[in-house]
Amino acid sequence: MMRTTVNENERTWDLLERVLRKPYLQTIFLTGEPGIGKSYAAYTLATEPGVAIYAVTLTEDTPSAELRGFFHLKGQEVDFQLGPFSEAMTCGGRLVINEVSHAPPEVQSLMYAVLESPETARLTLPDGRTIRPQPGFKVILTDNEALTMLPEAIQDRVDAHFEIKDAHPNALALMTPRIRRIWQTSREVSGTKRLSLRDCFRLQNLLQDEDDFGLDDACYAAFGPKRGPKMHEAIVLMEAAR
Ligand SMILES: Nc1ncnc2c1ncn2[C@@H]1O[C@H](COP(=O)(O)OP(=O)(O)OP(=O)(O)O)[C@@H](O)[C@H]1O
Ligand SMILES: [Mg+2]
Structure with missing residues (x-):
């Protein structure tokens, strides 16, 4: 790949x-x-x-x-x-x-x-x-x-x-370490649909509001009822594998 x-x-x-x-x-x-x-x-x-x-x-x-x-x-x-x-x-x-x-x-x-x-x-x-x-x-x-x-x-x-194959360094610099790992993984792992920068910053905003949204809620809200649970599972697996 x-x-x-x-x-x-x-x-x-x-x-x-x-x-x-x-x-x-x-x-x-x-x-x-x-x-x-x-x-x-x-x-x-x-x-x-x-x-x-x-x-x-x-x-x-x-x-x-x-x-x-x-x-x-x-x-x-x-x-x-x-x-x-x-x-x-x-x-x-x-x-x-x-x-x-x-x-x-x-x-x-x-x-x-x-x-x-x-x-x-x-x-x-x-x-x-x-x-x-x-x-x-x-x-x-x-x-x-x-x-x-x-x-x-x-x-x-x-x-x-x-x-253009990856985000501008300035955009990467705006990501929290967690979101940057999610971004990179979504680009390296085939199968799941790649995240766009819009997806990433949306997820980042939701996750920064951690009193209100856990990872599952944030994925559900940002990616919808079909893609959300899949994205959630993929991120949980990715983070567990580290
Ligand atoms: N260098 C950057 N710094 C900060 N945010 C950025 C940067 N580049 C992109 N973004 C964010 O990512 C979003 C998507 O970027 P943009 O609209 O340029 O994508 P695109 O490649 O033109 O997408 P499309 O093909 O859908 O038109 C922007 O609205 C912005 O929020
Ligand atoms: Mg455009």
């Missing part, structure tokens, strides 16, 4: 941070299982003061106009409202596009223009303006799927891509 060593994980996170600081690496792709910390990293790592962050989560129904910009009525006047794509481009912001593999065809086409390198990226908006990405503009794509699941034209526009 594949195991990520601590060093390999720290190296990945460190490299991602250095890559995010490079202005010539515009489009970064992050893949990894749900709740491993991709979006959190995209919003917080290597952020520069004053650089605006735009975040969108795509679904099959996301209209491209919402992302590009659209006309709307402002009092009696028709006004053009930029969307997160055009706004991030014009202000040199950081645009985070979550669940990018869900992009419908129209949004994919818009992304071809937006993810173009700074020399060639142009977007003509419905109000007639043609905008270009301003210095600082960066796009971070996140998805549970691998890069190869994206259309080739998008793959080709990705400047650096990372597979």
Whole structure:
């Protein structure tokens, strides 16, 4: 079974941070299982003061106009409202596009223009303006799927891509020793569904409230009636084996 060593994980996170600081690496792709910390990293790592962050989560129904910009009525006047794509481009912001593999065809086409390198990226908006990405503009794509699941034209526009296999050292540092052991065991033992960071912090909050919740109650509350008892049993076994 594949195991990520601590060093390999720290190296990945460190490299991602250095890559995010490079202005010539515009489009970064992050893949990894749900709740491993991709979006959190995209919003917080290597952020520069004053650089605006735009975040969108795509679904099959996301209209491209919402992302590009659209006309709307402002009092009696028709006004053009930029969307997160055009706004991030014009202000040199950081645009985070979550669940990018869900992009419908129209949004994919818009992304071809937006993810173009700074020399060639142009977007003509419905109000007639043609905008270009301003210095600082960066796009971070996140998805549970691998890069190869994206259309080739998008793959080709990705400047650096990372597979996140374990939580960021800062997230691990927020865990109590007990929760960290549970986290690590859930990643090493096959069979039980791996915990997400959301699961871990949920369980940690419940367990810190020890007057009210024992391990069994905490598991039941955090993981529900089906998974809860199984998780409880797995944790009891794990802790007894130590
Ligand atoms: N570096 C971190 N420090 C502290 N908490 C973190 C960190 N990374 C992630 N978390 C916690 O874990 C939760 C899940 O992280 P995040 O939303 O980034 O996961 P994700 O990989 O984007 O998941 P999904 O694939 O479901 O979108 C966050 O809401 C946050 O509470
Ligand atoms: Mg996410």
